[in-house]
Amino acid sequence: MPPRTLVLFDIDATLLNTQDAGVVAYEMASVKVFGVAFSFVNVPLHGRLDSENYADAVRRHGLGIDHVEHADAFQSAYAIALEKVAEDRGGFEACPGIVSLLECLTDLPEIQIGLLTGNWEKTGRFKIQAAGIDGTIFRCNAFAEHGEHRDELVPVARHQFKSMHGAVPDRIIVIGDTPRDVQCAKAGQAEAVAVATGVFDAEALRATGADLVVENLSPTEGLLEFLRR
Numbered sequence: 673m674p675p676r677t678l679v680l681f682d683i684d685a686t687l688l689n690t691q692d693a694g695v696v697a698y699e700m701a702s703v704k705v706f707g708v709a710f711s712f713v714n715v716p717l718h719g720r721l722d723s724e725n726y727a728d729a730v731r732r733h734g735l736g737i738d739h740v741e742h743a744d745a746f747q748s749a750y751a752i753a754l755e756k757v758a759e760d761r762g763g764f765e766a767c768p769g770i771v772s773l774l775e776c777l778t779d780l781p782e783i784q785i786g787l788l789t790g791n792w793e794k795t796g797r798f799k800i801q802a803a804g805i806d807g808t809i810f811r812c813n814a815f816a817e818h819g820e821h822r823d824e825l826v827p828v829a830r831h832q833f834k835s836m837h838g839a840v841p842d843r844i845i846v847i848g849d850t851p852r853d854v855q856c857a858k859a860g861q862a863e864a865v866a867v868a869t870g871v872f873d874a875e876a877l878r879a880t881g882a883d884l885v886v887e888n889l890s891p892t893e894g895l896l897e898f899l900r901r
């Protein structure tokens with residue numbers, strides 16, 4: 673029997689905590705490519721795609737260039753910068769409970785896990801590896817390259833599941849730490865679990881209309897019961 677539920681994990685502040693290493697790496701990459709350090713003060717980055725953050729920063733800094741033309745150079749510089757930051761910090765930290773939850777889920781035949789993230793693929797996979805998490809367990813994935821906006825990503829993962837198993841899953845559950853994770857779940861006819869391990873507390877996340885809100889992703893009975901329902 674193929675799995676019937678696809679559980680999609682956001683990366684930052686859901687699987688792992690980079691302590692804003694992404695922002696530091698954006699700044700380093702922009703100095704390298706454009707000679708200007710991108711500032712993200714008061715910019716609501718959480719839950720957006722890397723590609724949105726990059727294009728928006730190019731516009732905000734009035735560089736007067738076509739961001740698409742320089743996207744590859746920026747992405748390469750960003751990847752190098754992120755590796756440097758991770759090395760300086762001795763890697764990134766998995767969020768509380770996540771290692772145990774992933775162990776539980778990979779043992780369940782009815783569940784397939786994947787990634788739904790605003791990260792570009794290469795650097796998203798790097799973050800996971802730098803947090804000591806086995807990236808090969810995520811098999812139906814949607815990254816920043818797969819859409820213009822996060823709301824376009826659930827259908828990408830659904831399509832991958834169908835290619836792999838021959839039918840769409842009965843349920844798709846998006847797990848993330850921001851209102852944008854919940855919103856993209858709803859846009860994609862999926863369910864949403866919101867986790868308060870990022871900048872949004874449980875009360876703020878409940879206001880998003882998430883189907884379940886948890887303080888962290890420890891594999892409690894309540895969380896497992898919801899995922900296996």
Ligand SMILES: [Mg+2]
Binds near residue numbers: 683848850
């Ligand atoms: Mg996140």
